[in-house]
Amino acid sequence: MNEFPESDKIIEIDLPRVAKNSLTITVAAALFLWALKIFIERDFLFSLGLWTIVLFVSGYILLIILHELFHLLGFRVFGGVPWKKMVVGVNLKMGIAYATTDQLMTNHAIRKALLLPFWMTGILPAVIGLSVGSGLLVSLSALLIGGAAGDFAMYKELRKLPDDWFVRDDPELPKLYVYSPDKINGLG
Template structure:
């Protein structure tokens, strides 16, 4: 087994490009959800008020936190990473929330962990909003789905590689280090 710490491949995410894509995903998702809601519920029961703005902002903060916590849950469930080896936080300089670990996971496991928050904090609020005709939930869903643009970008790049490759997350940057499965990277 090779012991070199040099990765076989590095995936680095271009944050300005991801932010632009995230904005477009948010806009398209919001329009799509509003159209579907209009068809299902014959109109949207949403009024503009300070109270609704506060509910939206508070819900957004809660869902961002939950988004990162669902990454951690994904690390645990799919990657078998011990809780004590996980970190969640905010990088104010980059303007991003993050969840990370220094424990390598298989490509298959990290892809599942990347998409778990999309389903739980994006799709589930969209379903709730459509079921209730609630614009706040629909808006939150659109923002959280658009906010998963970085996860989608990483997933897209990881999907090009075999499931058994090992992936190590960079603790500070949106960057992944990939190693062939026969490597010892501990």
């Protein structure tokens, strides 16, 4: 881990604050999407049964897994990170799922990788749910939109920095190490 120089900046995510933002975003997304669903269908129908609960829990777990896999796909497609240099898992102590790599990526690339899951597991299911009239899918998408709060927080901080700066993810903590191109180019 000491193969990298001292970072120019460290971006740390405050997990309690992110959790609060996640709840706020989830509630706002749910209210907005359900209002949109009611407006589109001109009707409100809500039913809750055992199979709905089973599908909801299964769908939520599946979408969380897909969220992390889309981060990995973003690392590969946008950052050129080899598959063998990526890790996905769950930190039960912190209550988070994660996807990470110890490889450097440009700021531009990691920002794309951060938002890819939001689009694919939040927005896309919302569009599909609204198109087919699925309250289940609309509800799940609201949870995944809110679940991207940590990604939004990192993205917001990274957006303040130049695209060509380099970023390395911390393998254990919600923390990013940011390096100027001069520091990284000086390594080679």
